[in-house]
Amino acid sequence: KQEVTQIPAALSVPEGENLVLNCSFTDSAIYNLQWFRQDPGKGLTSLLLIQSSQREQTSGRLNASLDKSSGRSTLYIAASQPGDSATYLCAVRGNAGNMLTFGGGTRLMVKP
Amino acid sequence: GAGVSQSPSNKVTEKGKDVELRCDPISGHTALYWYRQSLGQGLEFLIYFQGNSAPDKSGLPSDRFSAERTGGSVSTLTIQRTQQEDSAVYLCASSFSRESYNEQFFGPGTRLTVL
Numbered sequence: 001k002q003e004v005t006q007i008p009a010a011l012s013v014p015e016g017e018n019l020v021l022n023c024s025f026t027d028s029a030i031y032n033l034q035w036f037r038q039d040p041g042k043g044l045t046s047l048l049l050i051q052s053s054q055r056e057q058t059s060g061r062l063n064a065s066l067d068k069s070s071g072r073s074t075l076y077i078a079a080s081q082p083g084d085s086a087t088y089l090c091a092v093r094g095n096a097g098n099m100l101t102f103g104g105g106t107r108l109m110v111k112p
Numbered sequence: 113g114a115g116v117s118q119s120p121s122n123k124v125t126e127k128g129k130d131v132e133l134r135c136d137p138i139s140g141h142t143a144l145y146w147y148r149q150s151l152g153q154g155l156e157f158l159i160y161f162q163g164n165s166a167p168d169k170s171g172l173p174s175d176r177f178s179a180e181r182t183g184g185s186v187s188t189l190t191i192q193r194t195q196q197e198d199s200a201v202y203l204c205a206s207s208f209s210r211e212s213y214n215e216q217f218f219g220p221g222t223r224l225t226v227l
Contacts, residue, residue: 034215043116043203044218089155098168099145099157100216 002027002094006103013080014111021075021106023090028071034100035064035075036089044089048075080110114138116219118204124225125194133189133222137206144187145207145216146179147171150200158202161187194226 003026013019023033032051036044048057048064050073056065063076073090087107091100117136125131137144146158157171161181172178176194181187191198201221207214 036218043220044205046215046217049215091155098143098160098162099171100147101157102155104154 002030002092002101004090004092004101004103006088006090006106008106009104010107010109012109012111015080015082017080017110018076018078019080019108021077021088021090021108023073023075023103025071025073025092025101027094028068029094030068031093033064033066033073033090033092035062035073036091038087038089038105040086047088077108080108082110082112084108084110116204116206116217118202118219118222120222121220122223122225124227126227127196128193130190130192131194131224133191133202133224135187135189135204135206135219137185137187137204138217139185140208141206141217142184142209143207143214143216144181145205146187146189147203147205148200149203149221153200155203158189191224194224196226199224199226 005024007022030052034049035047037047038044050057050066061078066073087105089105091102093100119134144161149155159179160168163184164181176192179189201223203218203221205216205218207216
């Protein structure tokens, strides 16, 4: 059974810092990995999707990398802003079925 | 274009009552997913539809839970004889197809509270 872990569970940084969120998964046989953002009381916003054949994806200040063989992904946020404050979730789609298996999330607070 | 929509946004019900939650996927998306987000369990998969059929129901927690999809579009998740442990946010997602390169796009969720 696929298990997804995110470290740290919570992170507080001053505005302007570059930061890295970590995601690890136990079964490396994945189709893709998605990073999401969730604001309090809201649904999930898709940030980046990395296919299993890809090493990284970039969107604006966000860069996600994937090392499938070691079961790890990182989300790099450059020049963090208070508006980046949210919970960040990673999710993997494996071989067994089409559903996503989610990590527990990293709750990010960027202080002005 | 319109995203995934869900209704109601909030539902409060009494233990033992039945509830229906609705999901309208993005137009043209053939795959539809239901997930549940609760404090103790995080985000869990419930059921997956491809068109109107549900090839994967493995996440439904009990036979009190059922879902259907009609016309390859709207889906309804029904919970019968609700229990307090059913309290959670129910999220719906859709994607263009089941192919691996397709992102899943999520709706805002329905917050269910069972008293």
